[in-house]
Amino acid sequence: MTKNMGQTDRIIRTVAGVVLLLLAFGTLTGVWAWLAGIVGVVMLTTAVMGSCPPYALLGINTCKTKQ
Numbered sequence: 001m002t003k004n005m006g007q008t009d010r011i012i013r014t015v016a017g018v019v020l021l022l023l024a025f026g027t028l029t030g031v032w033a034w035l036a037g038i039v040g041v042v043m044l045t046t047a048v049m050g051s052c053p054p055y056a057l058l059g060i061n062t063c064k065t066k067q
Contacts, residue, residue, distance in 0.1 A: 003050040006062035010047045017043035 005013075020040030024033045046052045055061065 001049065001051040001053075002056070003063050003065075004055045004061045005046070005050050005052055006064055009052075009062045010050060013043045013047035017041070017047060 017040045020036045020043065024037035024040060028036055050063070052060075
């Protein structure tokens with residue numbers, strides 16, 4: 001996949017993903033814990049890959065470097 005996420009976008013997603021996972025395994029229970037865990041994992045995965053499939057579909061590119 002082509003990278004379409006810039007550094008700031010990746011940092012924000014990493015922080016949000018970690019916070020959601022901490023909430024999922026600490027504070028939240030039931031459906032909310034599952035939802036936070038799934039969204040947290042997806043955010044961390046896209047941050048590590050540097051590519052967001054919805055961005056690709058919508059033609060969004062926050063990456064400053066040329067591929």
